[in-house]
Amino acid sequence: MTATADFIVRLAETGAMAPTADNGQACYIDWDGRTLGLAYAQRHAASNVFGPDSHGTLLGIGAVAENISAALAANGLDAPWQWAEAGGQPYGTLALPSLPGQFAAPAGPAARHxxxxxxxxxxxxPALLEKLAAGSQGGNRVTVLSDAASIKRLVRQVRTSAEARFCNPALHRWLFDCLRRTPEEVARGDGLDMRTLGLPPGGAALLRFIADWERMAALNRFGMYKLMALAEVGQISAAPALVCITGGGARRDVLEAGRLLVRVWSEINLAGVAVQPFYVVSDQLNRLHEGILPPGFEQKIGAVEAEVGQLLALAPGQQLHMILRVGYPTVEPVRSRRLPLDQVLRHKAFSKDLASSS
Structure with a gap:
């Protein structure tokens, strides 16, 4: 493999470390010899709830772009992303006419988990929280909640949103399609390794029991969705701080929010602080506007939107992109795997090298 090919491979590996919705990795990294591009990868088509222009996908694409930019900066390169208009593919490109002979890996992407x-x-x-609160990208910003009253208010919105999620058959199927239980499934390199979930005793057995949607729907008539939502907020309720990414809702805004998200997340992890993302509120608010909430939740999620807007001082047209639970860890977790690079990086000139080395 040439020095240029090796640099691009290392660059793509760094980009692929970015977080994506349920580790779905809906991104191709394309290289044509001079230009790098990011394109939508349709994975798990039968159950996938995140299309190419969905909020969750755009956050992930932005995160990949930021990891790549961090790697370029670590190698003394400053190549600006050129973003496509709404609906365009690839999402963005950057020109790399010349590359260094050696690759220097940035610390942040590998540390983030x-x-x-x-x-x-x-x-x-306080110094860390103040530094995080000063973060911005485009029209997006960071809000840090560290007082008990504000955390409690936001956790109530997480709980209501989780109740809606556990009543949604499409989200139910997507979740269980993403779970990886056996070593063979984990070795595929995508989805949610059960060992990463932090389940309480009996948690894995409960998930197996409710995996069938018809069974879950029957249990929901007796309030199972409320119990699941209550369990969902158990950890976040005790968090010493919550970090929120907010900003505009246009395509470019969400891409930039993904960049800010992964940069802040990496910075927190580099400081020795743990992070867990909570996307459920943002997801349900998006579904409210798309008209695809479970029946009976429109008014409840509308109230969530009003409360979140007031709590985070959102201007008209702004939204919550992500909540991060942060705190000092008690356990070193299993790290999520990534797909083999030959399934992510597309370049005919050395695709065989990638396949043979993965």
């Missing part, structure tokens, strides 16, 4: 286990109750350093 998800920790769904309990955190210590110790407060985080």
């Amino acid at each position: 998800t920790n769904r286990f309990p955190y210590r109750k110790a407060a985080l350093p």
Whole structure:
């Protein structure tokens, strides 16, 4: 493999470390010899609830772009992304007419990870929280909630949103299609390794029991969705701080929000602080506007939107992109895997090298 090919491979590996919705990795990284591009990858088509222009997909694409930009900066390169108009593919491209002979890996992408286990109750350093709160990207910004009253208000919105999610058959199927239980399934390199979920005793057995939607729907008539939502907020309720990414809802805004998200997340992890993302509120608010909530939840999620807007001081047209639960870890978690690079990086000139080395 040539020095240029090796650099692009390392660059793509760094980009692919970015977080994506339920580790679905709906992104191709394309290289034509001079230009790098990011395009939509349709994976798990039968159950996937995140299309090419969905909010969740755009956040993930932005995160991949930011990891690539961080890697270029670590190698002394400053190549600006050129973003396509709404609906265009690839999402964005950057020109790389010349590359260094050696690749220097940035620290942030490799350090970033998800920790769904309990955190210590110790407060985080005010200097770190102030630094995070100063973060921005495009029209997006960071809001840090560290007082008990504000955290409690936001957690109530997480709980209501989780109730709606557990009543949605499409989201139910997507979740269980993403779970990876056996070593063979985990080795595929995508989805949610059960070992990363931080489940309580009996949690895995419960998930197996409710995996069938017809059974879950029957149990929901007796309030199962409320119990599941209550369990969902158990950890976030005890968080010493919540970090929220907010901003505009246009395609470019969401891409830039993904860039800000992964940069802040990496910075938190580099400081020795754990992170768990909570996307359920943003997801249900998007579904409210798309008219695809489960029946009976429109008014409840409308109230969530009003409360979130007030709590986070959102201007008209702005939205919540992501909530991060942060705190000092008590457990070092299993890291999520990634797909083999030959399923992500597309370049005919060295695709065989990628396949043979993966």
